[in-house]
Amino acid sequence: MPKDLKLFTGNSNVALAKEISAYVGQELSAAMVSTFSDGEIHVRIEENVRGADIFLIQSCCAPVNTSIMELLIMLDAVKRSSASRITAVIPYYGYGRQDRKDQPRVPISAKLMADLLTVAGAQRILTMDLHAGPIQGFFNIPVDHLYATPVLLEHFTKEGYEDVVVVSPDAGGVERARAFAKRIDAALAIIDKRREMANKAEVMNIIGEVKGKRVLLLDDMIDTAGTIVQTAQACIDNGAVSAIAGCTHAVLSGPALDRLQNSCLSEIVVTNTIPLDGRDQQCSKLRALSVAPLLGEAILRIHREESVTSLFV
Numbered sequence: 001m002p003k004d005l006k007l008f009t010g011n012s013n014v015a016l017a018k019e020i021s022a023y024v025g026q027e028l029s030a031a032m033v034s035t036f037s038d039g040e041i042h043v044r045i046e047e048n049v050r051g052a053d054i055f056l057i058q059s060c061c062a063p064v065n066t067s068i069m070e071l072l073i074m075l076d077a078v079k080r081s082s083a084s085r086i087t088a089v090i091p092y093y094g095y096g097r098q099d100r101k102d103q104p105r106v107p108i109s110a111k112l113m114a115d116l117l118t119v120a121g122a123q124r125i126l127t128m129d130l131h132a133g134p135i136q137g138f139f140n141i142p143v144d145h146l147y148a149t150p151v152l153l154e155h156f157t158k159e160g161y162e163d164v165v166v167v168s169p170d171a172g173g174v175e176r177a178r179a180f181a182k183r184i185d186a187a188l189a190i191i192d193k194r195r196e197m198a199n200k201a202e203v204m205n206i207i208g209e210v211k212g213k214r215v216l217l218l219d220d221m222i223d224t225a226g227t228i229v230q231t232a233q234a235c236i237d238n239g240a241v242s243a244i245a246g247c248t249h250a251v252l253s254g255p256a257l258d259r260l261q262n263s264c265l266s267e268i269v270v271t272n273t274i275p276l277d278g279r280d281q282q283c284s285k286l287r288a289l290s291v292a293p294l295l296g297e298a299i300l301r302i303h304r305e306e307s308v309t310s311l312f313v
Contacts (some may be wrong), residue, residue, distance in 0.1 A: 003052065004053065005053050008028065008057065010074060012059045012060070012067040016272050020089075020296045022292075029045075030045075031044065031046055031074065032044045033070055033074065045074075051084045052084060053083075053085050053087075054085065056122075057089040059274055068116075071117075072116055075120035075121040076120050087122070088126070090126070091127070091274075091291065092249050093113070093131075099134070118140065122141065125142070126146070126298055144302065144308055145312065147248075148271050148294070149180060151291055152180070152248075152271075153184065155246075162214070163214055164184065164187075164214045165181075167188075167206075169193065169228060189208025190208060191206060210238050212240075214241050215243040216244055217244070221247055224256050228260075248270070250276060251274060261283045266285065268283070270287070270289070271288065271289050272288050297311065
């Protein structure tokens with residue numbers, strides 16, 4: 001059985017790793033993650049990990065490929081140092097949007113990521129709000145897939161929003177939106193969206209009633225913000241009183257911040273699976289919630305060989 005619990009982190013989301021560390025009550029273990037002059041990543045684990053239960057915390061956020069390589073190399077380092085068990089804690093799973101062959105001659109990058117992580121040494125995956133649930137099946141090792149729903153639910157319940165309709169920006173997020181709507185006893189609406197190319201979306205139709213309602217848009221991520229902004233505007237155009245958004249992963253690339261700031265959305269609630277790094281100062285509507293207690297509790301239960309079922313809600 002694994003004995004010592006050790007937490008390591010790469011450079012992608014140190015702030016979240018420190019919060020998780022504080023919740024778990026275990027300081028982050030020492031590791032040097034730097035680069036050579038040509039850009040190659042250099043990792044050195046600076047303490048004994050033999051026989052330990054290792055949790056490597058790393059979000060696959062920008063710079064995405066660097067973050068992934070840091071994680072893979074750290075996994076290899078602790079594997080070769082005789083760790084007893086290695087769990088990759090990936091709050092944001094990169095390349096998750098490429099999860100199927102929907103066109104000729106395209107990759108399934110989410111599956112490639114799963115293979116890379118497993119070969120590098122991961123024996124278990126702890127992640128949050130995958131872009132598509134079936135990605136869990138790409139792994140031949142245990143996957144604990146958490147949802148940020150409890151964190152978002154606590155926030156919106158505390159704020160006391162009334163007369164709300166939960167809106168899914170696309171068909172893929174209907175299950176998430178339906179579960180959330182059920183928890184707050186709200187109505188559900190769905191956006192019929194046609195995407196002409198990557199990172200560009202066009203709202204076509206609203207399935208459900210939003211007139212006279214406060215709209216809560218729920219999604220797993222906001223990337224360029226085109227989808228969420230167009231959806232919010234469509235709801236307002238169809239008689240919604242106001243629009244707010246809740247999502248787990250604040251990717252916020254390209255024109256996202258300008259679009260959100262200039263949109264009809266009154267509030268955009270995200271989590272810290274991806275660090276904002278001051279971007280909330282550029283967009284006054286952004287508000288970040290912490291998922292550290294959720295991930296920290298999962299880490300403790302995994303280490304103690306306890307059930308984590310109650311966290312899968």
